[in-house]
Amino acid sequence: MSENTRTILICSGKGGVGKTTLTANLGIALANSGATTAVLDADFGLRNLDLLLGLENRIIYTAQDVLDKNCRLEQALVRHKKEPNLALLPAGDPRMLDWMKPEDMKKISELLSEKFDFVLVDCPAGVEDGFKNALAACQEAIVVTNPELSAVRDADRVIGILNTSDIEPIQLVINRVRPNMMASQEMLSIEDVQEILSLPLLGIVLEDEQVIISTNRGEPLTLTDGRSPAKKCYLNVSQRLSGKDVAIIDPKNESNSLKDKFMRLMQTKVF
Amino acid sequence: MTLRDLINKLLGRETASANTARERLQLVLAHDRVDMSSLTTDLLDKMRKEILDVVAKYVEIDFEEVAVSLETEDRMTALVANLPIKRTISGEIQFKKDVKNDKNDKDIKK
Numbered sequence: 105m106s107e108n109t110r111t112i113l114i115c116s117g118k119g120g121v122g123k124t125t126l127t128a129n130l131g132i133a134l135a136n137s138g139a140t141t142a143v144l145d146a147d148f149g150l151r152n153l154d155l156l157l158g159l160e161n162r163i164i165y166t167a168q169d170v171l172d173k174n175c176r177l178e179q180a181l182v183r184h185k186k187e188p189n190l191a192l193l194p195a196g197d198p199r200m201l202d203w204m205k206p207e208d209m210k211k212i213s214e215l216l217s218e219k220f221d222f223v224l225v226d227c228p229a230g231v232e233d234g235f236k237n238a239l240a241a242c243q244e245a246i247v248v249t250n251p252e253l254s255a256v257r258d259a260d261r262v263i264g265i266l267n268t269s270d271i272e273p274i275q276l277v278i279n280r281v282r283p284n285m286m287a288s289q290e291m292l293s294i295e296d297v298q299e300i301l302s303l304p305l306l307g308i309v310l311e312d313e314q315v316i317i318s319t320n321r322g323e324p325l326t327l328t329d330g331r332s333p334a335k336k337c338y339l340n341v342s343q344r345l346s347g348k349d350v351a352i353i354d355p356k357n358e359s360n361s362l363k364d365k366f367m368r369l370m371q372t373k374v375f
Numbered sequence: 376m377t378l379r380d381l382i383n384k385l386l387g388r389e390t391a392s393a394n395t396a397r398e399r400l401q402l403v404l405a406h407d408r409v410d411m412s413s414l415t416t417d418l419l420d421k422m423r424k425e426i427l428d429v430v431a432k433y434v435e436i437d438f439e440e441v442a443v444s445l446e447t448e449d450r451m452t453a454l455v456a457n458l459p460i461k462r463t464i465s466g467e468i469q470f471k472k473d474v475k476n477d478k479n480d481k482d483i484k485k
């Protein structure tokens with residue numbers, strides 16, 4: 105097992121906050137920067153990492169087949185054609201829901217760490233078995249949340265569990281940030297969420313309709329040429345994750361209409 | 376308080392929803408974090424009564440002003456009890472009298 109491999113759990117508690125989208129975009133971005141990267145779909149009951157990466161038609165085997173010795177690891181890995189440093193491994197098949205045990209996930213991640221610099225584990229929602237299995241495979245964690253009550257509350261549950269494990273560091277990504285709503289104080293601020301959850305902030309991702317368009321195409325934003333608010337954020341998170349000393353994107357600088365400037369003025373503390 | 380809050384207050388308008396969200400979250404998390412499966416509101420009430428019973432053995436408490444609550448900061452939840460003391464059981468009004476003058480004395484007797 106390679107000492108240098110970073111195996112990172114991408115989790116949230118609540119579903120639909122953007123774990124899978126982050127996993128896909130980070131996977132591509134890290135691979136593009138030259139790091140060999142595997143994305144492991146641990147949410148195999150409802151798998152869709154393959155869809156986001158445009159790899160849904162190329163899956164033949166799963167990690168289960170590797171452990172059962174039906175195939176070699178190389179055969180189960182689905183390499184991305186446009187980004188050869190990236191490979192997808194589905195943990196299991198949607199039909200075999202309760203096959204996995206924490207030891208199995210651990211074995212899979214050990215196999216992967218022989219070949220890759222980064223292993224990103226896309227975690228199922230909830231704090232039950234699926235989450236705990238995925239947890240067993242990882243050394244680090246990224247908690248994804250939205251600036252909304254229910255997402256933050258569920259993130260807090262997950263952090264409570266992570267804090268009782270050996271996982272370290274645990275970092276925070278706040279997704280679906282709307283700078284104008286934050287400016288008018290109709291959305292929890294970055295500082296609010298970070299203070300409440302008391303985690304170091306890895307980065308933020310802006311709300312961006314390009315995310316949906318890129319999902320339709322099966323091409324993560326970080327794979328495409330254009331510019332978009334969310335793409336910029338994913339690249340920023342990827343750089344910070346690889347240890348580059350770049351500043352977190354500040355939503356205050358991401359909207360510059362006159363109205364937003366006025367709204368920011370209104371945020372001035374008077375006492 | 377921000378400029379916006381101030382203006383809203385002056386105009387009698389509702390405060391921005393982010394403030395409400397933050398306050399509600401802090402409250403709900405304080406309870407979540409002490410694992411509600413083991414510390415229910417019933418148990419909290421029972422604990423409060425027992426704490427008061429013990430303290431009341433030694434000092435006379437102002438029951439009207441008693442506040443026992445859970446507070447959370449930096450992921451640490453603390454049981455915070457505020458139990459104003461009227462006098463010691465021996466009848467002497469010791470605590471405040473020593474520090475201040477007789478004006479306080481009257482307050483305490485009331």
Ligand SMILES: Nc1ncnc2c1ncn2[C@@H]1O[C@H](COP(=O)(O)OP(=O)(O)O)[C@@H](O)[C@H]1O
Binds near residue numbers: 118
């Ligand atoms: N930054 C964003 N801007 C706009 N839509 C987003 C953003 N992040 C995620 N979404 C959308 O939210 C939905 C849930 O995202 P997904 O990554 O599948 O969440 P999870 O894996 O946590 O369940 C998807 O439809 C996705 O397109």
Ligand SMILES: [Mg+2]
Binds near residue numbers: 123147152
């Ligand atoms: Mg998902």
